[in-house]
Amino acid sequence: MHVVCQKEDLLNGVNTVLKAVSTRTTLSILQCILLDAHDEEFKMIGNDLELGIESSLKSTVIEPGSIAIDARIFSEIVKKLPNSDVHIKVDDHQLMTIICEKSEFNIPGQPGNEFIQLPQITKNKPLLISQNVLKEMIHQTIFSIAIEEIRPILTGELFEIKDNYLNIVSVDGYRVSIRQKELDQSFDNISVVIPGKTLSEIQKILGNNVDTEVAIYFTDKHILFEMNSSIIVSRLLEGDFPKYDQIFSSDYETLIKVDRKMMLQSIERAALIARESKKSPIKFQISGSTLAISSNTDLGKVHEEIDIKREGKDLEIAFNPRYLIDALKVIENEEIQLTFTSSLNPCIIKDPVEEKYKYLILPIRLN
Numbered sequence: 332m333h334v335v336c337q338k339e340d341l342l343n344g345v346n347t348v349l350k351a352v353s354t355r356t357t358l359s360i361l362q363c364i365l366l367d368a369h370d371e372e373f374k375m376i377g378n379d380l381e382l383g384i385e386s387s388l389k390s391t392v393i394e395p396g397s398i399a400i401d402a403r404i405f406s407e408i409v410k411k412l413p414n415s416d417v418h419i420k421v422d423d424h425q426l427m428t429i430i431c432e433k434s435e436f437n438i439p440g441q442p443g444n445e446f447i448q449l450p451q452i453t454k455n456k457p458l459l460i461s462q463n464v465l466k467e468m469i470h471q472t473i474f475s476i477a478i479e480e481i482r483p484i485l486t487g488e489l490f491e492i493k494d495n496y497l498n499i500v501s502v503d504g505y506r507v508s509i510r511q512k513e514l515d516q517s518f519d520n521i522s523v524v525i526p527g528k529t530l531s532e533i534q535k536i537l538g539n540n541v542d543t544e545v546a547i548y549f550t551d552k553h554i555l556f557e558m559n560s561s562i563i564v565s566r567l568l569e570g571d572f573p574k575y576d577q578i579f580s581s582d583y584e585t586l587i588k589v590d591r592k593m594m595l596q597s598i599e600r601a602a603l604i605a606r607e608s609k610k611s612p613i614k615f616q617i618s619g620s621t622l623a624i625s626s627n628t629d630l631g632k633v634h635e636e637i638d639i640k641r642e643g644k645d646l647e648i649a650f651n652p653r654y655l656i657d658a659l660k661v662i663e664n665e666e667i668q669l670t671f672t673s674s675l676n677p678c679i680i681k682d683p684v685e686e687k688y689k690y691l692i693l694p695i696r697l698n
Contacts, residue, residue, distance in 0.1 A: 332396025332421040334368045336388050338412045338431060344375045344386040345406045347561055350532040351377035351384040352402040363399040364406075365446040366419065368392045376449060377402065382529050383449040384536075385562040396421050397443025408436055449564045452555045457546035458518055460497065462558060465545055466537040468499045469530050471661040471688055472508040475501045475654075476527040484570035487524040490554070494520075501527075502573050506654050507691040509575065521549055524572050529554075529565035536561055579679060579689060583670035585617055585643040588683060591667045594622070595659040597635040601626045602652035604633045612649040612695040617641060617671075626652075648674040649695045658690040 345364065353361040356379070365376040373390035376383065398421045408429060409417075418430040421440070429436040469488075477485035482504075489500040497512045533556055537545065545558040556563040601613045605626040616623040617639070624635040648671060658680055659667075668683040674697065680690040 332366070332368050332398065332419070333394040334366075334373050334390050334392055334419045335416055336373065336390035336419075338409065338414050338417050340388050340390070341412075341417050342409050344388045345402075345409050347386040347536060348375045348377035348384045349402055349406055350535070351379055351382045351563075353379035360399055360441060360445055360447065362402055363441060363446065364402045365397060365399050365443055366421075367397040367443060369395045369397075376446070378447055378449055380447065381526065381566050382532065383564040384532075385449060385564075387560045397446075398425060398427055398440040399443055399446045400427055400438060400440040404438060408438070449562070450553050452548055452550055452553055452564065454546075454548050454555070454557075456518075457548050457557070458492070458497070458514075459516065459544045459546055460512070460514075462537045462543045462545050463539050464512060466534055466539065468497075468510040468512060469534045469537075471510045472499050472501045473527060473530055473534070474657045474661070475503050475506045475508040475690075477503040482570075484524055484568055484572055487526045487568040488530055489522065489524050489572045489575070491522045492518050492520055493522075500572070500575050502575060505651070505693050506658075507575050507578065507689075508658070509689045511687050511689075522572070523549060523554060524568040524570070525554055525565060526568055529563070533563055536563070578677070579691060580672070583643065583672055583679075585646045585671040586641070586668065587617060587622060588640040588666055588668050589622060589637060591659055591662055591664060593637055594624075594667070595656065597624050597637055598652050598655050598659070601633050601635060602656065604628050604630050605652055612697075613652045613655075614647065614649045614697065617646045617648075619645075646671050646674065647697065648678070649697050650678070650692060651695060654692045658692065662688065 348364055361379055367374050371392050373392055374385055374387045376385045412431040415432050420428040425440045427438045427440050480486055485502055491498040495514050497514055499510045501508045545556055548555040554565055601624050605611045605613050611628040613624055613626045620639055622637045622639045626633050664682055668681045670679045677691045677693050682688050
């Protein structure tokens with residue numbers, strides 16, 4: 332094998348596929364990146380058996396071939412190379428030579444045909460969505476996936492196409508996050524659960540360009556994302572995702588509209604006193620046209636007041652401040668709407684105009 336490419340292109344490719352290289356395995360081939368040059372195309376692949384990423388690079392293929400090379404050492408070498416053309420050669424004994432200006436490395440590898448290839452997915456009708464929109468939808472929901480694997484299905488996000496809307500939903504047992512987007516094309520109803528790790532890595536790879544689309548393909552076991560010069564394949568999580576739509580009620584006893592930024596800053600200040608213990612929540616007292624936010628712990632006391640627009644009854648209710656902060660940080664609206672039915676029932680945060688997002692947060696019982 333002999334390939335020539337720019338150091339910058341090589342580094343971008345390495346950084347992309349490195350996200351799918353296993354760091355917790357005794358199988359040495361899974362700690363490798365596959366370099367494959369065939370049919371005048373040079374690509375790199377990482378695969379940890381749950382997530383696989385393939386990245387195609389601009390290059391000149393002088394001689395075809397392939398090699399599996401240790402990902403850590405290869406990435407460290409590429410980072411340190413001069414900004415110039417990089418020649419990658421592989422001999423018959425799986426010895427890789429990397430030459431860039433006056434630098435030369437010789438690194439042993441493994442045969443490319445021993446690398447575990449990505450699952451083959453038939454590319455039928457794709458779901459097309461703006462990279463910028465998908466990135467935003469993941470960003471606005473991924474924080475409320477479950478971290479513990481007591482219920483593995485909750486460590487992923489639901490991707491649901493229903494009545495020509497894409498719904499992305501995460502649930503961790505204490506809160507629910509939903510982001511909705513009307514599709515520009517007709518698409519069959521589908522429901523899959525994608526691991527949080529996959530979506531976290533996709534979020535990093537996605538661009539911010541509204542005009543650039545990502546193509547998404549579904550199978551029973553896998554999902555494939557095709558964007559820019561990268562292909563990402565992930566296994567799907569198996570199991571029954573919670574019936575999230577049944578827990579959102581349109582009934583309320585109290586409704587408030589409030590400036591999002593002002594509320595976020597007040598909660599963040601109150602959380603400084605509450606942060607030492609989950610048993611020390613922040614308290615909301617809704618009365619008249621005022622929302623009072625307070626906390627009282629061994630660290631001290633804090634009291635904040637915000638002007639609100641209110642419908643319905645006065646209310647006293649308490650929350651884990653982190654759950655509120657996580658939601659308020661990813662909302663872009665200046666004004667948000669919160670509805671309550673009682674001090675023991677969830678709070679629902681909505682977009683007051685389009686309702687493109689919804690957050691449900693369980694309260695903490697007041698002593």
